[in-house]
Amino acid sequence: MSVSAKPAPKAADIQPVRRALLSVSDKTGLIDFAKALHEAGVELVSTGGTSKAIAAAGLPVKDVSDLTGFPEMMDGRVKTLHPKVHGGLLAVRDDAEHRAAMEEHGIGAIDLLCVNLYPFEATVAKGAAYDECIENIDIGGPAMIRAAAKNHAYVAVIVEGSDYASVIEEIKAKGGTSLALRKHLAHKAYSRTATYDAAISNWFAEELKDTAPDYRAFGGHLKQTLRYGENPHQIASFYTTGENRAGVSTATQLQGKELSYNNINDTDAAFELVAEFDPKLAPAIAIIKHANPCGVATGASLADAYRKALACDPVSAFGGIIASNLPLNGETAEEIAKIFTEVIIAPDADEDARRIIGAKKNLRLLITGGLPDAGAPGLTVKSVAGGLLVQSRDNGRIDLLDLKVVTKRQPTAQELADLKFAFRVCKHVKSNAIVYVKNGATVGVGAGQMSRVDSARIAARKALDAAEAVGASQPATIGSVVASDAFFPFADGLLSAAEAGATAVIQPGGSMRDEEVIAAADEKGLAMVMTGMRHFRH
Known part of the structure; x- marks a missing residue:
C-alpha cells in the first residue's frame, strides 16, 4: 500500500x-x-x-x-x-x-x-x-x-x-x-x-513446537555498554533477553572492575560447564581460559575441587575464570587468591570469601543465586554473512543416555564414573575435543584442533607439562579415562590416548570405521563406551 x-x-x-x-x-x-x-x-x-x-x-x-x-x-x-x-x-x-x-x-x-x-x-x-x-x-x-x-x-x-x-x-x-x-x-x-x-x-x-518459523526475531535490553569487543578496535554491548535462567546475565557483581566482552563470554562458558555437576552430589570447580576449560574437578570440599582443577593446567589457569557449583567459602577463596584470576562466579559467597576476595580490587566476584539448568531447552544464535544460524541449546545429558559397552572389557565402577565426568566436560570443549580424567578431575584437555589426533596429543602433552611442574614421576594420564566429543574416524586418535596411559574411552560412535576402532581398543585392553550423542562445539 x-x-x-x-x-x-x-x-x-x-x-x-x-x-x-x-x-x-x-x-x-x-x-x-x-x-x-x-x-x-x-x-x-x-x-x-x-x-x-x-x-x-x-x-x-x-x-x-x-x-x-x-x-x-x-x-x-x-x-x-x-x-x-x-x-x-x-x-x-x-x-x-x-x-x-x-x-x-x-x-x-x-x-x-x-x-x-x-x-x-x-x-x-x-x-x-x-x-x-x-x-x-x-x-x-x-x-x-x-x-x-x-x-x-x-x-x-x-x-x-x-x-x-x-x-x-x-x-x-x-x-x-x-x-x-x-x-x-x-x-x-x-x-x-x-x-x-x-x-x-x-x-x-x-x-506450537514450531522449530523453524517463517520469521524469527530476537530482542534484548541493554545491560552494559562494553569498553570494546574481542579486540580493542571492535565495538560491543551486552544485552539481556529476559530468559529466566541463572547466569552471567542475571548475576550481581559484588566487586571488581567492569566486565569485558571476553570476560562475559568466558564466565558464561565456565558457569554453564559447572552447572553440569549436581551440587547435591559433590562440590565442583571449573577453570576457563578463552572459553575452554583448563581444569575441572569435583572434590571432598570446594577447596579440594579447586586444587584438583588447578593441577590439570596451572599455567593456563593464570588469569582465568573460575566457576563454582556451590557458594564460595573462605577456604576456597584463600586458595583462589594465590594466583591472578579475572572472574569468579558462584551461586553465593560467605562473609569470609567476600572479605578475602575484597582485598583483590580488580578481581570480579559475581553472585547468581542459583545454577542454570543444564538440561533446559533454549536457543543459541550465531551470525553469518547475511543471516542467522539458530539452533536448540545442546542440553543433552549423559545421565539420560543409553550407554553401550562395545569392547570385550567392561569399565570398572571408577572408570565409568570418570567416563561420565569426562563426557560432561567434553561437551563444553571446542571441537575437536579430547578430555582425560582421573578420580573426578581433568588431567589433560585438548581443544579446537583440526585433527582429533592432535587434540589427543596436546592433552597428553599438557598432562606431561603439569607433572614436570610439580616433580611428579609420571603424568596423571597414566590410568586415566578419555572422552572424545565425536567419533574417532580412525583408530589413530584412540591409540594416541592409549599411549598417554588411558584405560577406558567414551565416545559417540557412528563412524564407518567403528569396528576398526573397537578392535584397536580390544587389542590394547581398553574398555570403550559409546553414547550415541555427539557434542560438537564450534
Whole structure:
C-alpha cells in the first residue's frame, strides 16, 4: 500500500508539552513524574489503574474515556484504540489539513505519551498458563507507541521510567522537548516494541513446537555498554533477553572492575560447564581460559575441587575464570587468591570469601543465586554473512543416555564414573575435543584442533607439562579415562590416548570405521563406551 509523498512541514525544534497521556503497567516513579508534569502546566490524561493511582495522589487527571467518549470495554482490551487518541498522537501540527481535521472532529493534540507495556515477558518467565500469557499481550500500548514515535517531530514517547528525568529536565529548562530527545526516545520506542513482539513470536513458536518459523526475531535490553569487543578496535554491548535462567546475565557483581566482552563470554562458558555437576552430589570447580576449560574437578570440599582443577593446567589457569557449583567459602577463596584470576562466579559467597576476595580490587566476584539448568531447552544464535544460524541449546545429558559397552572389557565402577565426568566436560570443549580424567578431575584437555589426533596429543602433552611442574614421576594420564566429543574416524586418535596411559574411552560412535576402532581398543585392553550423542562445539 503506497502513501502520499507530500513533503512534511518543518517542525520547530522545541515542542511544548500541553497534554500527556500516561498508561503504564509498571508504576515505579509514576507519581513523581505526574506531579512534575502537573507543576509544568501539563494536562494529564490516563487509563484504568494508572488514572486511579494519579487521582489517589491528589492530582487532576482526565480519564481516556472522557477524551474518546467511549468507556473502556471488553475487560480493558478496548480503551485507547480510538481516533481521538491516535489522531492526537499522529496529527502533523503544522499541516493545515491535519489541523482542520482535528478541529472538525474535536481531536486534541497529545504532546507526550508515556506507556510501558503489559508484562508479557515477566508473565512467561514465571511459567504462567497459556491463557494468562495471552491476556498479557498488549495491543493498544504498542499501537500508541508506534504512532507517537512516527510523529516524533511533535510528540515525545516514553517507554521506560529511566527517561522520566530527562524529559522533565528539558520541559523545565526549554519549555518543551527537543527534537534530539524526541528522536532518541522514538528510537528506543521502536526498539522496545520490536523486542516485545520478538518475545511474543518466540513464545508462540515454542508453544506450537514450531522449530523453524517463517520469521524469527530476537530482542534484548541493554545491560552494559562494553569498553570494546574481542579486540580493542571492535565495538560491543551486552544485552539481556529476559530468559529466566541463572547466569552471567542475571548475576550481581559484588566487586571488581567492569566486565569485558571476553570476560562475559568466558564466565558464561565456565558457569554453564559447572552447572553440569549436581551440587547435591559433590562440590565442583571449573577453570576457563578463552572459553575452554583448563581444569575441572569435583572434590571432598570446594577447596579440594579447586586444587584438583588447578593441577590439570596451572599455567593456563593464570588469569582465568573460575566457576563454582556451590557458594564460595573462605577456604576456597584463600586458595583462589594465590594466583591472578579475572572472574569468579558462584551461586553465593560467605562473609569470609567476600572479605578475602575484597582485598583483590580488580578481581570480579559475581553472585547468581542459583545454577542454570543444564538440561533446559533454549536457543543459541550465531551470525553469518547475511543471516542467522539458530539452533536448540545442546542440553543433552549423559545421565539420560543409553550407554553401550562395545569392547570385550567392561569399565570398572571408577572408570565409568570418570567416563561420565569426562563426557560432561567434553561437551563444553571446542571441537575437536579430547578430555582425560582421573578420580573426578581433568588431567589433560585438548581443544579446537583440526585433527582429533592432535587434540589427543596436546592433552597428553599438557598432562606431561603439569607433572614436570610439580616433580611428579609420571603424568596423571597414566590410568586415566578419555572422552572424545565425536567419533574417532580412525583408530589413530584412540591409540594416541592409549599411549598417554588411558584405560577406558567414551565416545559417540557412528563412524564407518567403528569396528576398526573397537578392535584397536580390544587389542590394547581398553574398555570403550559409546553414547550415541555427539557434542560438537564450534
